[in-house]
Amino acid sequence: MDFIVNNWYIIVAILAALAVAGAVAYRYFKLPSTEQLAKVREWLLYAVTEAERELGGGTGKLKLRQVYDLFVTRFPWLAKIVSFELFSGLVDDALDEMREMLKSNTAVKALVEGKPAE
Structure with a gap:
């Protein structure tokens, strides 16, 4: 639990990057x-x-x-x-x-x- 509390900003950044990558892939495959x-x-x-x-x-x-x-x-x-x-x-x-x-x-x-x- 301490890891999550101490590194929450890294976890949020990784989730945001994955969301952006997913959105780009979705738009590409939708074409x-x-x-x-x-x-x-x-x-x-x-x-x-x-x-x-x-x-x-x-x-x-x-x-x-x-x-x-x-x-x-x-x-x-x-x-x-x-x-x-x-x-x-x-x-x-x-x-x-x-x-x-x-x-x-x-x-x-x-x-x-x-x-x-x-």
Whole structure:
């Protein structure tokens, strides 16, 4: 009982964090599957852009591995469902979208290349 009295604020903080995590998970799973997939695709675009910025060109397999590792960390439940081949196809789609963004958006190109935006 002394533990609870002495550490009540920690217990309340943990309960609040669990409540917030539960609410976020509930909102995500409540979305239709097409919206869930759209969220994953948006995240993949971010992940491949970061991998491109960190590793540069000519490192395709390393970038794929890095993005997959991030995916498994971010979406562990989805990684059990999605095959690596399907994931690789989704990454290819995200890479195509990133390349289009690099052509049309100088700010994104500057971010990836590590240069100041013009």
